[in-house]
Amino acid sequence: MALGKQAKTLNKNQISAVQNYLAGRRNALRNQTIFLLSIKAGLRAKEIAKLRWEMTLDADGTISACMSLSDDASKGKSGRKIPLNKDLKAKLSELRQQQIQDGCYSSAGHVIRTERADRTSPQAIVNMFSSWYRDLGLIGCSSHSGRRTFITNAAQKITTVGGSLRDVQYLAGHSSLQTTERYIEYSEKARRSIVDIV
Numbered sequence: 001m002a003l004g005k006q007a008k009t010l011n012k013n014q015i016s017a018v019q020n021y022l023a024g025r026r027n028a029l030r031n032q033t034i035f036l037l038s039i040k041a042g043l044r045a046k047e048i049a050k051l052r053w054e055m056t057l058d059a060d061g062t063i064s065a066c067m068s069l070s071d072d073a074s075k076g077k078s079g080r081k082i083p084l085n086k087d088l089k090a091k092l093s094e095l096r097q098q099q100i101q102d103g104c105y106s107s108a109g110h111v112i113r114t115e116r117a118d119r120t121s122p123q124a125i126v127n128m129f130s131s132w133y134r135d136l137g138l139i140g141c142s143s144h145s146g147r148r149t150f151i152t153n154a155a156q157k158i159t160t161v162g163g164s165l166r167d168v169q170y171l172a173g174h175s176s177l178q179t180t181e182r183y184i185e186y187s188e189k190a191r192r193s194i195v196d197i198v
Contacts, residue, residue: 007144009152009185015039017136027115029098031132033091034112034125038146040085041067042154042172045125045143047074051111056084056092061107063093069173078173147172151183 050073099105
């Protein structure tokens with residue numbers, strides 16, 4: 001992927017704008033969950049579409065602290081365990097409760113459903129993101145923007161919790177550290193600041 005062709009990352013204000021926009025739209029809970037799966041777990045469109053409830057549950061049937069993404073729901077053999085961000089966990093719990101109340105929940109079922117089907121497609125997820133970003137005037141953003149934002153934020157903060165880029169590589173489901181590095185948005189401010197402390 002050429003640098004100029006990469007999806008733009010989102011800043012805090014843009015993330016808030018997307019969340020506020022989705023909160024006022026039809027299927028708000030489902031769409032907010034889709035957005036958080038991208039921005040807070042770094043999932044690809046395919047992984048969002050193929051995510052099943054059983055991948056998010058503990059043995060007692062409650063939402064787990066960790067998502068176990070299987071290889072068949074991922075790209076290649078990039079299945080992995082992703083700790084759940086507290087906001088994402090809460091949104092998954094809320095969505096699950098809604099599906100239980102609507103009588104359409106199954107632990108083996110897909111997390112993301114449509115009004116007419118028990119699952120959606122990766123292309124439908126891509127189209128949703130395109131529509132949201134277009135409506136908000138976020139030029140250069142795509143279904144990969146949330147993923148790039150997640151990877152960039154994780155890379156910038158991983159050393160504060162004693163981790164390394166290898167941990168970010170694992171969370172992203174990349175077989176190569178070079179691939180992970182290509183996803184990371186570099187900070188000009190950080191480059192300017194680092195020279196004064198080395």
